[in-house]
Amino acid sequence: MVSAVQRSPLATQVADILLDRIRAGEWPLGHKLPGETTLAAQIGVGRSTVREAIRELAGKGVLDPRQGAGVFVTAIDVVEDWDQVLRRASILSVVEGRIAIETEAAKLAAERRTPADLRTIRRALAGRAADGLSVDDYVDADMAFHRAVVAAAHNDVLLDLFDGFVPRIRRAMIDLLRLQSASLCADDQPAHARLADAVAQRDPELTAETSRAHLSTLKQALR
Structure with missing residues (x-):
């Protein structure tokens, strides 16, 4: 032809x-x-x-x-740029992607975390509960906690994927919290504490379940 x-x-x-x-x-x-x-x-x-x-x-x-x-x-089509995919994706699709990535990362974190990893997770957990945080600072502290859990999986691919999600999810979280009551920030601290505890206990299944349950609640809040 x-x-x-x-x-x-x-x-x-x-x-x-x-x-x-x-x-x-x-x-x-x-x-x-x-x-x-x-x-x-x-x-x-x-x-x-x-x-x-x-x-x-x-x-x-x-x-x-x-x-x-x-x-x-070696491929039947061009792989689209990851940043472009995320910019075009709906926020619910991004959260569903986070659920897939973070659930597996949490499970691996329970298996692989080091004492240093656990200390970083605990510091990040305390940071998101600090007094006087602005909405922007709170969201950044929350992202830091989740990143600490993913980093404890010691899987560079999962960490890179998580980092790619952060800019897209950050804006949505800030907008959500500005519309919700101030108590929302405090209400989900126990869920994050349970996740940190599951990692500390080296319980992969519990850690995965806890991560999925928390992020599924976030998904419902963003609907």
């Missing part, structure tokens, strides 16, 4: 053409693409443009150029 390129930048348009053909199933996952000369003739551009387009798709994780072997399909 021959596709026409309308305007520059040529390499980007060729990359789009190749991606459309991959999405259409012309080259399945793991399949080797035709050579640059063949693709250039099909699309109507030079080999250097095809090479640049392949490099662009390789940078997006779609293609894998292997020295001496050819270019292979």
Whole structure:
């Protein structure tokens, strides 16, 4: 199939053409693409443009150029930027993501936490109960507590995912607390204390259940 390129930048348009053909199933996952000369003739551009387009798709994780072997399909679509996904997601979707991440992280924290981790969790727990906190400061203290629990799981992927959620959830929490009564801040301190205690007791199942129950309550509050 021959596709026409309308305007520059040529390499980007060729990359789009190749991606459309991959999405259409012309080259399945793991399949080797035709050579640059063949693709250039099909699309109507030079080999250097095809090479640049392949490099662009390789940078997006779609293609894998292997020295001496050819270019292979490693994904059928471009993975969207994580920050863009979070900005577009509803706040409930973000909280559901937090539930999945933090429940597993809490379970691992109970298994892996060190004495230093536990001290950090306890300090963060006390910090969210400090007197005179503004709403913004309270939310930051709450995020610090949850991050301390996730960090105690000693899993860099889970921690990076949690950090990605923080900016999106922080604004929603601030808005929620400004609409709710001031007692909301104090009301959920026992739930956080139970989570810290479960981590301290090295009880993975209890820790996971406690984390899920607390965040599910948050989800209901945000509806």
